[in-house]
Amino acid sequence: MSTKPADIKTPSTAARAFRGSKPSESSRDLTSEAIEAHLAAFRRAGGKVEVLGVTQTLKKIEMPAAPAAPAKPAARKK
Numbered sequence: 001m002s003t004k005p006a007d008i009k010t011p012s013t014a015a016r017a018f019r020g021s022k023p024s025e026s027s028r029d030l031t032s033e034a035i036e037a038h039l040a041a042f043r044r045a046g047g048k049v050e051v052l053g054v055t056q057t058l059k060k061i062e063m064p065a066a067p068a069a070p071a072k073p074a075a076r077k078k
Contacts, residue, residue, distance in 0.1 A: 039049065 043049070
């Protein structure tokens with residue numbers, strides 16, 4: 001059986017774009033050290049990281065009040 005060029009499947013353009021050029025054995029393993037190194041390089045290059053805090057919306061949300069104790073039924077007359 002001969003293989004025609006139409007029978008050979010090639011990776012799509014998108015697949016090639018996301019494949020990357022590094023070996024796949026460690027390309028997906030991000031350690032905290034690697035992230036820290038990337039952030040340090042970003043900051044050295046003049047990049048600034050905006051650290052987000054608690055938003056005003058979340059500050060306005062209050063804890064729900066404790067549920068009220070159920071009212072005791074009135075004493076029945078015998």
